[in-house]
Amino acid sequence: MAYTLKDNYDALCEKLASRNVDIEWVKNKLKEQRIELPSWAVGNSGTRYGTFSDKGAAVTVWDRIDDCAEIQRCLGITPLMATHVCWDKTEDGNFIPVKEYAAEKGMRLGTLHPNTFSGQQFRYGSMCSPVREVREQTKEHFAECVRIARELNCKTIGMWVADGTNYPGQDVLRERKHRLFEGLNCLCSAMDSDMTLLLEYKPFEPFFYTTDVNDWGMSLLMCEKLGDQAKVLVDLGHHVSGVNVEQIIATLLDEQKLGGFHFNNRRYADDDLILGTVNPLEIFMIYKEITDAGLDGLPTDITYMLDQSHNIENSIEGIIYSVMNIQTAFAKSLIIDRKALSDSQSNNDTVLSNKLVMEAFETDVQPLIETVRLELGLENTNPLANYRNSGYQKKIEATRTAVALTLGGGC
Numbered sequence: 001m002a003y004t005l006k007d008n009y010d011a012l013c014e015k016l017a018s019r020n021v022d023i024e025w026v027k028n029k030l031k032e033q034r035i036e037l038p039s040w041a042v043g044n045s046g047t048r049y050g051t052f053s054d055k056g057a058a059v060t061v062w063d064r065i066d067d068c069a070e071i072q073r074c075l076g077i078t079p080l081m082a083t084h085v086c087w088d089k090t091e092d093g094n095f096i097p098v099k100e101y102a103a104e105k106g107m108r109l110g111t112l113h114p115n116t117f118s119g120q121q122f123r124y125g126s127m128c129s130p131v132r133e134v135r136e137q138t139k140e141h142f143a144e145c146v147r148i149a150r151e152l153n154c155k156t157i158g159m160w161v162a163d164g165t166n167y168p169g170q171d172v173l174r175e176r177k178h179r180l181f182e183g184l185n186c187l188c189s190a191m192d193s194d195m196t197l198l199l200e201y202k203p204f205e206p207f208f209y210t211t212d213v214n215d216w217g218m219s220l221l222m223c224e225k226l227g228d229q230a231k232v233l234v235d236l237g238h239h240v241s242g243v244n245v246e247q248i249i250a251t252l253l254d255e256q257k258l259g260g261f262h263f264n265n266r267r268y269a270d271d272d273l274i275l276g277t278v279n280p281l282e283i284f285m286i287y288k289e290i291t292d293a294g295l296d297g298l299p300t301d302i303t304y305m306l307d308q309s310h311n312i313e314n315s316i317e318g319i320i321y322s323v324m325n326i327q328t329a330f331a332k333s334l335i336i337d338r339k340a341l342s343d344s345q346s347n348n349d350t351v352l353s354n355k356l357v358m359e360a361f362e363t364d365v366q367p368l369i370e371t372v373r374l375e376l377g378l379e380n381t382n383p384l385a386n387y388r389n390s391g392y393q394k395k396i397e398a399t400r401t402a403v404a405l406t407l408g409g410g411c
């Protein structure tokens, strides 16, 4: 006799009740979870050596909205599309029709990303450039971005400062730090009081000797100076090998300075791979820190976003699969026997403490997540299968014309 979802769900609930887990609380948390979809993850993307063309890949901003709406239909927890000012406007530079079309498709526009990397003027950086005119242009761009965010009702601005240098002696590093603050301060001061600046860090690339916002320390330092409206954004791919990201998360949560995430997986550098494929323990432990902080009464108002590049896999499938992995990690973080863990930690019982955390990590939470999906009103319990059976892929392959692939140009 085959077990039904209800059988598996009931068995799981029984197990979790014995572990001091409040199942209704867990389900509510899973229902409230939201992940923003970056417009640039649908469509063709690749490496700096080339891009493989996918049949039916999104070409226009309208295609990207359609794809994000389809992803949301399958998942139910991704109603926001994050935008980039260079890429997500009409041909004549308007944003309002983009917002309106998104709304028609049941989507809202999420975090807005200014541009500091695409354009000839950025050879020596943007706000940190030694060239005064470039710094001024960048500040004007920031004012324009705030105006667009207001128009689109976006409350978060995602700032990746691509600036850096390639050679020792190329520029004066302390002066660059001053220019950085001046530029960010200009952006922050232009923002409305209900807007948040999310400051992303990255150790290297596109520059390789120094990067002006190279790690969480620099991002935190700038955010501290900028005030309450500036918070750190952690892109999981933006660390050198071996860094313990969950400890960074714990520190930022404690300082009330964790603003957002760019989710992806890395093996070597900024690989932008599907989340949960390389290191599922990391994302589980990150969510554990967030859940713990929330239970301790700390604010956990965090913007969660994917930032991936689907090079060989179908983008839509890669995104859906990533979000499913995120749901799994989050669910597992919620079912830790925290009472037993607190006791074992008090007794310095190292082995048992780790075992309790791993027990949650190793629990099959799919019956719980599947039940939540049905309670959210989704058509079925498996978003990936839902997409594969929907006919959407066939439709876009038949209706969209492939474009010639080029490497990125100006904005």
Ligand code: LRH
Pocket: 040, 113, 160, 200, 202, 235, 262, 270, 307
């Ligand atoms: C930089 C980055 C940043 C950009 C995105 C396209 O590596 O992570 O977030 O906006 O990639």
Ligand code: MN
Pocket: 160, 200, 235, 262, 307
């Ligand atoms: Mn990123």
Ligand code: MN
Pocket: 235, 237, 238, 270, 307
């Ligand atoms: Mn990146």
